Amino acid sequence: MSASNHAAAFALPATDADGRKNLVGLSRDELEAEMLSIGLEKFRARQLWHWIYHRGATDFTVMTTLAKPVREKLAETYAVARPTVVRDLKSVDGTRKWLLRMPDGQEVESVHIPEEDRGTLCVSSQVGCTLTCRFCHTGTQRLVRNLDASEIVAQVMLARDALGEWPAPPDGRMISNIVMMGMGEPLFNYENVAKALKIVMDGDGVSISKRRITLSTSGVVPAMKRCGEELNVNLAVSLHAVTDELRDIIMPINRKYPLKELMDACRNYPGLNNARRITFEYVMLKGINDSPADARALVKLLDGIPSKINLIPFNPWPGAPYERSTDKAIQVFGDIVNNAGYASPVRTTRGEDIMAACGQLKSASVRLSAADRAAIEKVLAEKDAALVG
Ligand code: SAH
Ligand code: SF4
Numbered sequence: 001m002s003a004s005n006h007a008a009a010f011a012l013p014a015t016d017a018d019g020r021k022n023l024v025g026l027s028r029d030e031l032e033a034e035m036l037s038i039g040l041e042k043f044r045a046r047q048l049w050h051w052i053y054h055r056g057a058t059d060f061t062v063m064t065t066l067a068k069p070v071r072e073k074l075a076e077t078y079a080v081a082r083p084t085v086v087r088d089l090k091s092v093d094g095t096r097k098w099l100l101r102m103p104d105g106q107e108v109e110s111v112h113i114p115e116e117d118r119g120t121l122c123v124s125s126q127v128g129c130t131l132t133c134r135f136c137h138t139g140t141q142r143l144v145r146n147l148d149a150s151e152i153v154a155q156v157m158l159a160r161d162a163l164g165e166w167p168a169p170p171d172g173r174m175i176s177n178i179v180m181m182g183m184g185e186p187l188f189n190y191e192n193v194a195k196a197l198k199i200v201m202d203g204d205g206v207s208i209s210k211r212r213i214t215l216s217t218s219g220v221v222p223a224m225k226r227c228g229e230e231l232n233v234n235l236a237v238s239l240h241a242v243t244d245e246l247r248d249i250i251m252p253i254n255r256k257y258p259l260k261e262l263m264d265a266c267r268n269y270p271g272l273n274n275a276r277r278i279t280f281e282y283v284m285l286k287g288i289n290d291s292p293a294d295a296r297a298l299v300k301l302l303d304g305i306p307s308k309i310n311l312i313p314f315n316p317w318p319g320a321p322y323e324r325s326t327d328k329a330i331q332v333f334g335d336i337v338n339n340a341g342y343a344s345p346v347r348t349t350r351g352e353d354i355m356a357a358c359g360q361l362k363s364a365s366v367r368l369s370a371a372d373r374a375a376i377e378k379v380l381a382e383k384d385a386a387l388v389g
Contacts, residue, residue, distance in 0.1 A: 020079040023052060024157060025150020027195060028202075038077055040070065046204075052080055053205025056157065056166030082161065083154050095351030099363060100158065102127075102151055106143065107363040108183055110155040111356045112163065118176040119163075123155045125193050126184025127363065131218055134250045135240070135283055137317040137355075137362045138183045146189040152196035155182075156206060168206050178208055180215040181236070183361045187220035187227060197231055210234075216281065221257040221265045228270035235269055236279040236310070237262070241289050242297040250288070259301070266305050277306040283359070284313050284325035284333065291329075295336035302342065309337050309344040315357040 023031065031045040047065055051057040058080045060071040086107060087099040096112045111122040128141035156178065160166055163174040178200065180186040186193045197213060200206045215227060216236040228235065239262075241247035247254035254262075266278050280302065284290050298309070311334055314324040325333075330346055337344040349357050 018079065020075075020077060022081040022150055023048065023078050024080055024082075025148065025153045025196065025199070027149075027199065034078070038073060040073070044070065048074075049202075049205055053199065053202065054168050054207070056160055056168070058082065058161075081154075082158050083151065085158065085162075088162070089354040089356070091351040091354045091356060093350055095354065095356050096162075097351060097354050097356040098155075098158065098162070100155065102147075106145060108147065108151070108155075109356075109361045109363055110159060110182060111351060111361070112159055112175070113350050114174065119172070119174040120177040120179055121156060121159050121175050122179050122182045123152060124182030124184055124361070125152060125180055125186040125189050129184050130188060131185055131251070131253050133218065133238075133240075133252070135285060135314060135320065135322050136359045137320070138359070140319075141183075141362050146192055147184070149192045149195035149199070152192060153199050153206075156200055156208075160206075170207060172208065175208070177212045177214070179236075180213075181358065183363070185218055185220060186215050187217045187223035190223050190226065194227075194231055197233065201231075214279065218251055218253050219257050219262045219265075220253070221261050224265045224269060232271055234276070234279070235266075236281055237266060238283075239280045239298075240283050240285075242294055242301050246289060250285070263301065263305070266307075272306050274306050277308050279308045279310050281310045281312055284311055284330050286314070286323040286325045286329070288322060290325040290333055292332055292336055295333045299337060299340040299342065307342060309342050310347050311337075311344055312347045312358055313349055315349060315352060315360050317355070317360050317362070 023034070026034065028045060028049065031048060032042045035042055035044045044066070047063070051063045057063055060075040063071055066074070083100040083102055085098055086101045089097045094114045098110050099107055100110065101107050106127045108124040108127055110124060113120045113122065124147065126144060126146050128144035129136070129138045130144050132139040156175070159175055160168065165172055165174045180193065193215070200208050201210055201213065210231065210233045214234040214236050215231070216238060217224065218238045224235070227233070238251070241250055244254060244258050247259060269278060272278065282298065311330060313330060314322055316324065334344050334346060347358070351357050352360070355361070
């Protein structure tokens with residue numbers, strides 16, 4: 001089949017489940033159970049897995065290793081659906097952001113960041129976020145719900161459709177890496193994230209290795225160990241402050257899981273060694289956390305933990321209460337950390353013109369009228385109260 005035919009038959013048009021049950025996001029066991037439930041053999045699940053996750057098929061008619069009556073039977077009950085793409089934005093630097101609408105009308109964003117030798121897909125785990133980190137746009141979103149496994153996997157499927165990367169190559173060029181760094185706190189939705197990542201990591205399907213997957217957490221201490229043991233993906237921790245005093249303010253989750261507990265959980269993250277380090281993310285906020293003394297305290301805090309430090313220049317959003325540190329401050333900070341022996345690359349800002357950079361994602365439109373602002377403040381206060389309580 002020619003490449004263009006392949007794209008037409010396999011990836012597009014994205015199907016709507018139209019009342020049928022969507023097979024995307026079911027585990028292998030669940031898929032087998034579905035086959036048995038409609039009187040088909042168990043091994044059909046294996047065939048379907050290949051077509052859905054390796055070939056990217058969205059239509060049963062192209063699944064030619066299945067007999068026609070089997071395909072027809074499947075199509076009566078099931079669909080291989082995709083979310084609707086509401087908006088598809090491309091940055092001048094090649095970064096791409098999709099706003100996806102789920103069947104219940106809720107929306108999330110995924111971002112693709114192409115680089116010379118690889119491509120990273122930034123995946124969301126929740127609609128909005130229940131946390132309210134003061135520097136993060138997602139934290140100001142009112143509506144929050146967990147994404148289910150199918151909605152998480154679907155972001156990867158959709159990106160592969162759009163980038164034309166089916167069948168899933170062993171070492172994807174466009175999507176070689178996945179970061180759970182989109183909207184939401186992945187460890188507050190652990191079950192669905194774990195189920196989705198197991199599907200994405202499966203070698204007979206999408207086949208992205210755990211070494212190329214990074215999960216970022218704001219520090220949900222009780223879930224970190226489980227994440228390491230069960231998924232064994234790379235861990236990134238949003239640190240952003242070196243004292244409880246400041247972290248309590250800019251990341252309210254710190255009031256529940258303070259630095260000492262967080263650092264212990266990092267130290268005990270399964271599988272850590274010098275070749276496999278935790279990435280500590282540190283957003284550079286002008287005059288807030290970017291002094292040389294902060295840099296020295298950071299070095300001290302990480303002592304004994306195999307770590308990398310990722311300095312992220314603050315990305316502004318409408319109404320944000322902070323500013324980006326100066327280049328000079330970032331350089332001085334980075335030098336101190338580097339001289340202490342930690343790799344500390346400054347994360348290049350990508351996709352800023354389409355609001356796709358770290359911390360800029362938010363699916364509802366922002367209208368900053370006084371009334372809106374007041375409403376947002378009220379919701380933030382409620383979320384805060386729930387967190388502390
Ligand atoms: N909720 C998870 C996953 C989001 S990852 C977490 O917080 O780790 C997104 C990364 O971008 C996190 O490190 C987050 O702290 C950071 N971030 C949030 N807002 C930002 C902003 N405005 N500028 C730069 N980085 C930001
Ligand atoms: Fe949520 Fe992460 Fe944003 Fe904090 S930084 S509000 S945890 S998405």
